[in-house]
Amino acid sequence: MLRTLLMFLSLLVNPVSSSFADTFADPTVIRGQDGFWYAYATSDPLRSGSGVARRIPISRSPDLTHWTYVGEALSGPAAPYVAPGASYWAPDVRYLDGRYVMYYAVTDTNVSPETFDFAIGVATASAPAGPWTQQPAPVVAPRPGGGGGYLSTIDPAELTAADGTRYLYFGSYYGGISVVRLAADGLSTVGAPAMVALDNKYEGAYVVRRDGWYYLFASSANCCAGPATGYSVSVGRSRSPLGPFVDARGVSLLDSRVGGTPVVTQNGNRWIGAGHNGLVTDLSGQDYLVYHAIDRNAPYLDEPFGVNRRPMLLDRLDWIKGWPLVRAGAGPSDTPQAAPVATGAERFDRAPSWLPGRWRVADGYATGSGTVLRPSPSGDVRVEADLRVPAGSSLGLVAGGVRVSIDRAAGQLVASTGASAPPATAGASAPPAIVGASASASASASASAGAGGRVLASAPLPPGLDFGTWHNLAVSVRGDRVIAELTEARQSGPIVSLSFRVRSHPAQVGFVGRGDVDNFSVRRLYRPVTHAVPAPAVGRLAWSDEFNGTAPGPGWSWIRPDSAATVSGGSLHWPVEAGDLTGTGNNASVLLRDPPAGNxxxxxxxxxxxGVDEVRNYQQAGLIAYAGDDDFARLDVVAIWNTRQIEYGRELPYAGSLAYGGITLGTPATTTWLRLVHRTDPATGEHLLRSSSSVDGHTWTRGGVWTFPAGAPLRIGLDAHGGAAPPVTAQFDYFRIHRP
Structure with a gap:
């Protein structure tokens, strides 16, 4: 009853896929030319007990919050290269030059007798729900690995860059994430792929362009470890779609100590394993991250250790100081949230009363020529429409007292005033005075402004794109700043953008020129969140061991003492031992003490x-929260093959066996500061432990949260294990407890 009421009130309630599916993994969302929103996911059974995998399930929504199952994308005969029994994973759907193109991973091909000779398949359709036609050859064929087997050629994502060049990103832990140029039709590749994110760290790439940067979102750790899943999303950015992509500290995603700035990770509520994202923008201009996560209380679709139950979540994505954060760093939501502004676009199913005579409605869109004006809401506003412009013509939007047009004759996106701008109306202010622009006007653009017109800003249209097919133009007016963005179906960020200021503007919006218009929308512009949620207070120093003596101070005790660990020179020196705690071996030493009560x-x-770049598995050291050999969370600097990472791992008993998974956070250095911030949930009594790391002891990167049940015999301490060769010693300079 409560959920029904919340949905009626148009609130966003996660998981948004619950109305039609228990699991909807690796989701991506687009808005179709029909005005509906479409979501696509990995092939799994949709419901518990079904047992029948849907081959790329499709769902549809009028508002991004209420979803209905549509059908399977790949229900027809398989392409010739696909082996019997293959599965289809992680689709990415784009609208490219008048048709829908779907990229997806094929888990098994007939290239070899191996089960996992992955490839990237491609299919096309004239409508977002299909029918889809699989192309006879993969867009990226199976790639033999240098160490045997086939590289993980999975998780595709297309990008159309600012110059019109199309790229495909793909890959996973074995082989890393690569990018390859696509042919103009998007159905084949040109040249060889290049790695943009190091192997053994990231998968699930998704790239968007914003403010002149290309942002590479990618997921790390294990997607599918049931109740111990710590999947999460990080990001790097570059001025080029080819990289190098670096994080907020300037560390490359190709470094052995792998960079990456966290975007979303688990926060201690019901959701764990938040990852494999897409991005969608609502009609107000607010971005949302679409991703999957696991309910830690119901981690499997059916039997334990079977298919992981990964429903689709949607949460607000904020851009703070140039970097994306889900809900300003609050993480996945499990309470009602404000719904996206996703309805109200004019689809022209019939002619609206305000459409003048020189425009008519045909086949669900408006077609004609001239100027169409509508009242503008007060305050900041966003106007957008899908536009189709005949050769030699110009068509655009009116907002902020200026006209922003796709001028195919000039080959420009042009913002202008004058004769081509809307006529003045009673009560309207004078044509706007320009304050500043991000682009200078060209001679051809100036001519296109019309007699007496004035170009405010312009930028060239990519020569390879077909502007006789639908493209989306959005014009946002915030105060005296106007931003215009031209995209392919609202995806991947702008391929062309303009930014300039005006001092005053008439209170009218609309469209002007000659061509076709659909999905015309006028909405109040979103209000950006500009500050991240505050980090948990560390508080005052309550106790410390500075290791100034010849042994650990009072209160410490060992699990399986290690005589090689010594204290001297103000540090605990602990040679990394060959033991470990994961699984049932439990032969590693742990140095522990009782934490104080409360927070x-x-x-x-x-x-x-x-070291760097060399293969080591899995030497590590750091902090550990310990309730038993098979019930612990450890925040360690760790060597994972050729990478060096910070992993916040969790092992716990489940269904008569053990589950282990990890969250990654930050980037380690030779010297790294580590924190575990403990809070007790006042409602449940659970122990919540949030991870943090630093490379200077001052600026901290917040990581995810693991929980322990109320009443767990929790202790806190240090570990140094995972492998004794080559010899390396962990040096702990202190161990401190702070109280808020």
Whole structure:
């Protein structure tokens, strides 16, 4: 009853896929030319007990919050290269030059007798729900790996860059994430792929362009470890679609100590394993991250350790100081949220009363020529429409007292005033005075402004794109700033953008020129969130061991003592041992103490030289929260093959066995500071432990949260294990407890 009422009130309630599916993994969302929103996902059974995998399931929504199952995309005969029994994973759907193109991973081909000789398939359709026609050859064929088997050629994502060049990103842990240029039709590749994110760290790439940067979103850790899943999303950015992509600290995603700035990770509520994202923008201009996550109380679709139950979530994506954060860093939502502004676009199913005689409605869109004006809401506004412009013509939007047009004759996106701008109306202010623009006007653009017109800004249209097919133009007016963005079906960010200021503007909006118009929308512009949620307070120093003696101070005790660990020179020196705690072996040493009651923060300064670029598995050291050999969470600097990462791992008993997974956060250095921030949930009594890391002891990167049940015999301490060769010693300079 409550959920029904919340949906009636148009609130966003996660998981948004619950009306039609228990699991809807690796989701991506687009808006179709019919005005509906469409979501696509990996092939799994949709409901518990079904047992029948849907081959790329499709759902549809009028508002991004209420979804209905449509059908399977790939229900017809398989392409010739697809082996019997193959599955289809992680679709990415785009609208390219008048048709829909779907990229997807094929898990098994007839290239070899191996089960996982992955490839990237491609299919096309004239409508977002299909029918889809699989192309006879993969867009990226199986790639043999240098170490045997086939590279993980999965998780595709297309991008149309600012110059009109199309690229495809793909890949996973074995082989890394690569980018390859696509042919103009998007159905084949040109040249060789190049790696943009190091292997053994990231998968699930998704790239968008914003403010002149290309942002590479990617997911890390295990997607599918049931109740121990720590999947999460990080990002790097570059001025080029080919990279190098670097994080907020300037560390490359190709470095052995792999960079990446967190976007979303679990926060201690019901959701864990938040990852594999797409991005969608609502009609107000607000971005949303679409992704999957796992309910830690119901991690499997059916039997334990079978298909992971990964429903689709949708949450607000904020851009703070140039970097994206889900809900300003609050993470996945499990309470009602404000719904996206996703309805109200004019689809022209019939002629609206305000459409003048020189325009008519045909086949669900408006076609004609001239100027169409509508009253504008007060305050900041966003106007957008899908436009189709005949050769030699110009068509655009009116907002902020200016006209922004796709001028095919001039080959420009042009913002102008004058004769081509809307006529003045009673009560309207004078034509706007320009304050500043991000682009200078060209001679051809100036001519297109018309007699007496004035070009405010212009930028060239990519020569390879067909502007006789639908493209989306959005014009946002915030105060005296106007931003115009031209995209392919609202995806991947602008291929052309303009930014300029005006001092005053008439209170009218509309469209003007000659051509076809659909999905015309006028909405109040979203209000951006500009500050991240505050980090948990660390508080005052309550206790410390600075390791100034010859042994750990009072209160410490060992699980399986390690006589090689010594204290001297103000540090605990602990040679990394060959033992481990994962699984049932449990032969590693752990140094522990009892934490104080209530809330606290444990911190250590760790020096651990694991080298770079060489293969090591899995030497590590750091902090550990311990309730038993098979019930712990450890925040360690760790060597994983050729990478060096910070992993916040969790092992716990489940269904008569053990589950282990990890969250990754930050980037390690030779010396790394680590924190575990403990809070007790006042409603449940659960222990919530949030991870944080730093490379200077001052600026901290917040990571995800693992939980322990109320009443768990929780202790806190240090570990140094995972492999003794080559020899390396962990140096702990202190261990401190802070109280808020």
């Amino acid at each position: 606290w923060t444990a911190e250590t300064k760790l020096t651990l030289d694991l």
